[in-house]
Amino acid sequence: MTALAEPTLVDDLVHALGPDRVRVGAAELSLYRRDASNFDGHASVVCFPTSTTEIQAAVQACVRHDTPYVARGSGTGLAGGATPLAGAVVISLAKMNRILAVDAAARQAWVEPGVLNLDLSKAVAHLGLHFAPDPSSQQSCTIGGNVANNSGGPHCLADGVTSAHIVAMEVVLPEGDIVTFGGEDPEPAGFDLRGAFVGSEGMFGIATKICVRLIQNPPAVRTMLLDYMSVEDGAATVSAIIAEGMVPGALEMMDALCTRAVEEYIHAGLPMDAAAILLVEVAGLPNALEHEVERIVAIGRAHGARNVRVAQDEAERALLWKGRKTAFGAIARIKPNYYLHDTVVPRRKLPEVLNKVYEIAARHDLLVMNVFHAGDGNLHPLLVFDKREPGVMARVHAAGEEIVRASVAAGGVLSGEHGIGLEKRDYMPLMYDPPDLAAQASMRAAFDPTGLANPTKVLPSPASCGDVQHLPEGVWI
């Protein structure tokens, strides 16, 4: 008599989800070996649950087989957070893309994690509402991914990042329990586990339903473009606007190289000879706006703005924003590859750090362009290159590390909206001392006693503290 073979992990997943939604083919797996970062891993299985109980079953199967797993939305993350390591199971939430309920009066909506960010705002537009976080990937990124990364976007300056717009979540915890964090009510009992979960990069469990806050569309919007002969003048304008008590809906900056690339790409009438341009948008009630536009124009001129262009209609506004939103497309015309960084510095340090960024890029013989959320000091230096050039990747990474170090040294932080993932995991000691990191590790240990939810991300292993760019085995850039 032969003993029955123990079911494998794949058997268990097939049993729970059915054969169609569990994939192990090499070609398919290779699609899931990374997110939008440069970090490649290796998935052993990809599965596509369609309900909370299926996610629970998938997590329980992984635990039973002591196999790590990674939840994944659209894979637009830039820090390697969704890169599967060590043959992890990828749990794709792409098929869980329903908007479950919209309460227009209470301005809340329950959605599944695979709903695309922009689809939600489109679906509630007729109610005069929208979902505030608007990462530049908003056409393709998911709400679940926004939760995992605590995503931002240009309009988070006034309205806050994702955490401020998530009121509750149903979560499958790493041990398999289905719980609710937060609530539709404002003061649920206990710790703010909702807040702790947002931004935990898939390491605290998997959000299976999300209750978001929707906010009113502004009755009026005014959009302005100011251009400068120096980056310093543009940055000084940003600080002065905030210091004068205004919080624009968005406050975005592009430097000379980026502006030229965009103008050659979309012909929006951007000044080709400007050192920097500022895109300022104010939103709200009409009288306050007119007053703010006047004050911003005056502040801009006092700080050396050459031209001030106030969009006269929605078409012109859309054109100005198109310049900002197509920056990446424009850059692709210059060099085939880019590496996008994401750090935050105090606004007052923007000129100093930008000059440092230029100096670092020049020293490593790289082109750098800057297009970023100036209002909250969120830098996005783009190193552009051709990876076929021998040795260029080493220079890109060396320059990137120096940019991160310069940002933290200026009193800034490692990441404003992309997260830590694999990319900045080993930079965490630049910002946090061992007791600080131990406290974060304590959070992880409490949420995930199994250690299987997206392991080896965010927290540097103790051995690599102070050391930089030691990626786990099996990962390459």
Added chain:
Amino acid sequence: MDLSDFAADVGDSGPVTITGLGTRGGPVADVRCVRAPAGIDWIQADEMIVSCGAGTPVAELDAALAGVGQSVALPLSGTVGGALAIGRSSHRRLGDGPVRDVLLQTHYVSAAGEIVKAGGPTVKNVSGFDLCRLLVGSRGALGFFGDVILRTRPLPAVSQWFHREGDPWEVFAALYRPVSVLWDGQATWVLIEGHSIDVAEQAARGGLRPVDGPPSLPTGGRRSMAPSALRTLSGTSGFVAEVGVGVVHTIEPSGPEPLQPAVAALHRRLLHQFDPGGRLNPGIDVGFGSV
């Protein structure tokens, strides 16, 4: 801010509790009591941030910030540390947002007596797990706030309370981002801020007439309801509800809501991780009875 004395006060053994101005229940009885340092380190108006000791009275901070045309979205009573440890917002939450969104960075003293940093000094920051959110509202059970960096907001040009008889639902739907909408079952009070002409136009749109201030809020109990559930209070009295938020101030005391078992277990794991000996604020209720 040098927190070494505060950390030494907290120490690394034996039960210890903390107090500020005693406006939110005060320290745990019969336990050695410490106080966090007080005082404003700096205000950076152009960064919209302020740094202070957790023992700083909110009123003192508010007065100093008013000098640069800003404020911080904390309830005005007690200390900054107390406001954060309890995590309850003022009646302005509809416009100002919750207390948890105010804290950007803190150095707290852990149960091991160590100074630990959580968060970062910039408004936007996703560097690691959001320990600040976990600490706000945790009643000192995970650590004692030492110093903090808080996000500030500009003061409005005009701030005016309005009133009308009747239910708030139409007014709430019609107005653009009022700062507070209060309802006692009979009448509605609305706080509108901004440019004077916008404020007047909003008031006209809502059929509102100016009043001196909000109704006094009952202090017997505080319920947390889904904003959509507030309509069930129609026809009752003895409350003032924050419309659009769901906090209900009641004359009658309110009881705690039970936690799901798995959520309670997670609380216990967090407490065990952060304070294995249960020495910080021993016996305090963090949401599922005394710890």
